[in-house]
Amino acid sequence: MSNPYQGNPGQSGGQSPYGQQPQGGQGGWQPQAPQGGQQQGGYGQSAGSQPSAPQYGQGQQPSFGQSAGSQPSAPQYGQGQQPSSGQSAGSQPSAPQYGGSQPPPAPGAGQGQWGAAPTQVMHNQPGAGGQQGGYDNGGQWGAGNPPQQPPKKKSPVGKIVLFAGIGVLVIALVVGGVLFYNEQQRIKAEKAAAEAARIENERQITTAGETVTGFLESLKAGDLNAALAFAAEKPEGPLLTEEVFAAAAKAAPVGDITAEPAQVTQDPNGAYTTATVKASYTVDGKTVEKDWELTKSGEDWKLATITAPVTFGSTNLKVLVNGTEITTDKAEALPGKYTVTTDSEYMAFKSGSFTVVEPGAAVSWLADAAPTEKATTEGVAAVKESLNNCLKQKSLAPANCPFKFNTADGVNVDANSIKYTLEGDPFANAKLSVAGTVGTLPLTIRVGVTATGTRGSSKVTLKADPRDRNVIALVSLDGTKKVLWRAA
Numbered sequence: 001m002s003n004p005y006q007g008n009p010g011q012s013g014g015q016s017p018y019g020q021q022p023q024g025g026q027g028g029w030q031p032q033a034p035q036g037g038q039q040q041g042g043y044g045q046s047a048g049s050q051p052s053a054p055q056y057g058q059g060q061q062p063s064f065g066q067s068a069g070s071q072p073s074a075p076q077y078g079q080g081q082q083p084s085s086g087q088s089a090g091s092q093p094s095a096p097q098y099g100g101s102q103p104p105p106a107p108g109a110g111q112g113q114w115g116a117a118p119t120q121v122m123h124n125q126p127g128a129g130g131q132q133g134g135y136d137n138g139g140q141w142g143a144g145n146p147p148q149q150p151p152k153k154k155s156p157v158g159k160i161v162l163f164a165g166i167g168v169l170v171i172a173l174v175v176g177g178v179l180f181y182n183e184q185q186r187i188k189a190e191k192a193a194a195e196a197a198r199i200e201n202e203r204q205i206t207t208a209g210e211t212v213t214g215f216l217e218s219l220k221a222g223d224l225n226a227a228l229a230f231a232a233e234k235p236e237g238p239l240l241t242e243e244v245f246a247a248a249a250k251a252a253p254v255g256d257i258t259a260e261p262a263q264v265t266q267d268p269n270g271a272y273t274t275a276t277v278k279a280s281y282t283v284d285g286k287t288v289e290k291d292w293e294l295t296k297s298g299e300d301w302k303l304a305t306i307t308a309p310v311t312f313g314s315t316n317l318k319v320l321v322n323g324t325e326i327t328t329d330k331a332e333a334l335p336g337k338y339t340v341t342t343d344s345e346y347m348a349f350k351s352g353s354f355t356v357v358e359p360g361a362a363v364s365w366l367a368d369a370a371p372t373e374k375a376t377t378e379g380v381a382a383v384k385e386s387l388n389n390c391l392k393q394k395s396l397a398p399a400n401c402p403f404k405f406n407t408a409d410g411v412n413v414d415a416n417s418i419k420y421t422l423e424g425d426p427f428a429n430a431k432l433s434v435a436g437t438v439g440t441l442p443l444t445i446r447v448g449v450t451a452t453g454t455r456g457s458s459k460v461t462l463k464a465d466p467r468d469r470n471v472i473a474l475v476s477l478d479g480t481k482k483v484l485w486r487a488a
Contacts, residue, residue: 201264204301208262208275211301212292216257216281219335222249227334232295232302238324239310239333247322248336252284252355262294272296284337284355305360307332315367316436317342317349333363340365346375346477347434371434375477379432379439383473386483387445391420396449402471402485403447405464413453413462421448423466432475439475442488444468 211230218226224245228234238244259279267273275294280287293304310333312319312326319326320341337355342348350368371379390401394415397404403420407413423446432439448466452459470488475481 197270204264204272204275205262208264208294208301209259209277211294211303212262212277212279213257213259215303215306216254216279219249219283220254220257222246222253224334227306230303231306232297232304235307235332237331237333238326238328239321239331239338240307241324244322244324244338245334245336248334248338248356251339251353252335252337254281254283254335256280256282256287275301283335283357286357288358290358303359307334308356308359308361308363310338310354310356310363310365312365313367315342315349315369317344317347317367317369319349319367335359342369344372344375344437344477346372346379346437346439348372369434371432371439371477375434375439376432378481379434379475379477380427380430380441382475382481382483383430383441383443384427386473386485387422387426387443390485391422391447393420394418396451400483400485402443402445402473402487403449403469405449407453407462408455411453411455411460411462413451415451417450417452419450421450421466422446423448434477437476437478439477441473441475442470443473444470 215227215230218230222245224240224242227245228240257279258281259277262275262277264272264275273296275296277292277294278289279292280289282288294301295304296302309330311330312328314329320343321331321338323341333356335356335358337353339353340349340351347369348371350370351366354363354365356363386400387402390398390403393401396407396413396418426443426445430441430443432441434440446466446468449462449464451462453462454460472486472488474484474486476483
């Protein structure tokens with residue numbers, strides 16, 4: 001197979017080194033003679049002869065294997081054609097160049113950029129007996145498509161920025177969503193906490209008020225154990241027994257109970273600590289308005305004070321409060337009316353009762369004992385009996401009597417003749433006083449005496465007119481009714 005690039009050596013009119021021209025007048029391109037008279041030589045010319053460069057604007061050269069009129073691939077700029085086998089060494093044809101005095105065409109419409117080399121793809125590498133392939137891609141010689149630049153690779157920076165922006169947006173949305181959710185949850189939790197705090201506050205107010213009214217109701221019912229259960233510290237004492245308190249509550253029951261809403265306080269940690277409840281009630285006919293102080297004990301409200309201190313005056317008598325002996329000078333008592341007595345038949349306390357109206361309000365009881373009616377009757381009777389016995393004595397100086405008479409010297413009194421007389425009623429205005437079990441009765445008596453006797457051998461008559469004598473009769477009220485007389 002003949003080499004299409006090879007011509008007869010030395011001939012200038014041989015075949016074109018770019019292949020055979022198309023037949024029948026098909027559009028191709030003809031090698032133009034270089035300007036300035038230079039002759040374009042083909043392949044096979046002697047070394048040093050340069051073929052003229054084809055000019056743009058001429059007909060296109062079909063590539064090898066293409067039909068007439070097809071577009072040939074553009075030769076690579078700056079790269080000469082490889083000689084086919086059979087050419088002599090050193091007779092390489094020069095690559096088409098923009099040569100001579102003719103300037104290269106300026107870059108313009110439909111042309112490639114000046115200096116940019118079209119890509120030449122060779123199907124076969126030259127070798128022994130091989131053919132050199134034509135141009136597959138690249139620019140074309142002549143008018144038509146200019147040499148094309150290879151497409152630029154798109155930089156990945158844009159995609160990276162895009163994906164980074166999307167990632168930041170997603171993260172921002174996620175973080176914003178989380179923050180929004182957390183904020184909503186916080187607001188919801190705050191509202192729930194505020195509502196729970198409001199409900200708890202109302203519950204504490206209610207239970208504090210119920211503590212006060214419950215205590216007063218237990219007083220009204222005379223229920224000692226229920227009343228003591230409301231105390232922060234359970235009090236003790238001789239007056240805090242069921243027998244004593246039941247009688248006191250019955251004597252002066254609590255009534256007309258009313259209470260206002262409690263005022264509660266909390267510590268810095270929110271724990272409820274104290275409360276105040278204003279309540280009113282009546283006891284023993286008296287209306288009491290009191291601010292009750294409460295303290296928190298676990299889950300319950302407790303009253304700080306539920307009793308009042310009672311002080312007892314000194315006495316030699318036994319003190320009995322609602323039947324229970326009190327051996328101390330002070331004791332605690334719940335609101336109510338308490339009766340005070342003694343075990344003596346002849347003595348009674350003038351202050352026969354005391355009333356505890358309000359817890360915390362101290363009460364003092366005075367032990368002002370006085371003889372009972374029986375004591376007065378029996379004590380005076382014992383003194384009268386003693387005086388009458390004295391008036392019956394046959395002696396001018398009867399023992400343990402409120403009077404005594406003397407005689408002149410040398411007079412012998414006939415004892416059987418002694419006769420005492422009492423003027424008036426010394427007991428008309430007498431008042432018996434009692435100290436312990438001893439009654440004292442001051443008296444003013446008027447006693448006279450008559451008697452007969454002898455002085456030597458002579459008979460004499462003795463007479464003492466009545467006169468006032470101030471005396472005191474002491475009578476024992478222990479049951480013996482013994483009377484002792486003494487001068488006032």
